Amino acid sequence: MQRQILYNESQIGDDKVKSAKTVLTKLNSDVNINTYKDYIDEGSIVKYLEEIDYDFIVDCSDNFKTKFLVNKIAVEHNIQCVIAGIKDFYGQIMTIKPRNSACYQCVFSPIDTPPDEGPLPVIGVTPGILGTLEALEVLKTTLGLPNLENKILMVNLIDLRFNIIDIVRNEKCICSQ
């Protein structure tokens, strides 16, 4: 729980979506929050997308399979998306604007990606920093400011280095079909 800023010990045993909504509603009661307690798979993600006309998907998942699925759905439904990943002191983040920028699968192959073998080691501050950067990407993309389209930001919190790598769209990728 040390990295889960929406939660505290009094909520142990509560549904995470319910607790998150309670805390966020106290922060800003003018925001409407819809919660879904479910696992993301091809069926559920499409079902939820059909309910509301979403502007942005923020991937906060902890496994490659979900990241590839979120990327695919974002591309197919033409929804802007930011995907971040972390492992101990390292992270990476990219923003996808379907039909304009490279997507997650332009860079990472679902075939070459190592299988998910349970939870990766996490240092509490790393998801906090990457999550905040994802929120920043949503703001900047929405405001038309420079963002991480066609770029990956590599975050190294051991050496405190932030490096940006330019990426190009793969003409054979799902986003170019």
Ligand SMILES: [Zn+2]
């Ligand atoms: Zn692609």
